[in-house]
Amino acid sequence: MATAVYNSEEITLQDDTTLFLRTLTIKNRRKFMKAFNGLASAGFDEENPEAAEDELLKLIPYCIMGQRPAWEGVFSDNPELVEEALDAMTEALDTESVYYIIKQTAGIDLKAMDQMVQEMITKGELAGTN
Secondary structure, eight states, rough: OOOOSSSSEEEEETSSSSEEEEOHHHHHHHHHHHHHHHHHHHOTTTOOHHHHHHHHHTTTHHHHHTHHHHHHHGGGGOHHHHHHHHHHHHOOOHHHHHHHHHHHHHHHOOOOOOOOHHHHHHHOOTOOOO
16 A cells, blocks of 8 residues: 655646646756745846746746646747746736645745745845835
């Protein structure tokens, strides 16, 4: 009798399609973390908040490898394929879904991190704020 050592679940997206979520394999987690670290070093451009959203969306294909091949266009060197993939993702995902997918597959709770940063800004604990 096999025992699952990870949680898995199926979720429904905004476009009424479904995704199967499970913990990332070590191989895909390494790829995910490399991209995630790149996101952190890229920073946030107040004049172009969509760029930060796009970078966050580019993490999702690592979380669902093989389920949405069109979304894997974000890995392309062709800007048109990247744009098509990002457009497809924005049709199916909202911010809550992105946070949830990353939490369930990579174990990173971006929503909690976002709330913590907002609290720090409110308290004036981050450099360059208040």
